[in-house]
Amino acid sequence: MAPFPSRNVLGGPLKPCSTAPVTGFFRNGSCDTCAEDAGCHTVCVEVTEPFLESSRVAGNDLSTPRPEYDFPGLQSGDRWCVCASRWLEMIEAGVAAPVSLAATHERTLEIVPLEILQRHSTA
Numbered sequence: 001m002a003p004f005p006s007r008n009v010l011g012g013p014l015k016p017c018s019t020a021p022v023t024g025f026f027r028n029g030s031c032d033t034c035a036e037d038a039g040c041h042t043v044c045v046e047v048t049e050p051f052l053e054s055s056r057v058a059g060n061d062l063s064t065p066r067p068e069y070d071f072p073g074l075q076s077g078d079r080w081c082v083c084a085s086r087w088l089e090m091i092e093a094g095v096a097a098p099v100s101l102a103a104t105h106e107r108t109l110e111i112v113p114l115e116i117l118q119r120h121s122t123a
Helices: 049-057 084-092 106-110 114-119
Strands: 041-046 079-083
Touching: 041 084, 041 106, 049 084, 079 084, 084 106
Parallel strands: none
Antiparallel strands: 041 079
């Protein structure tokens, strides 16, 4: 798996998203991606309780620990690389988590327009 260049949606170097818990498709703390990342885990968000609950109801439980995957479960305030399409679904549900643009991979722009990301930006 060859990673795509580590560029963010603003055109600069991709910043880390989270190392506690360690996130990313490659579990390197960044929202790096590659052709094999079919889910496009490229949006760095700060999860909120409404986001976690809506995601769970939609079939993606991010709050329950899964030790077999070395996944501690997320809590409100944690940062995590989420799938671009799932994040867009959460916007439509009215519960989009805030985004770190500097830590969101440019591949996200294939799915989510920059203007929408900017409206939900933490910076």
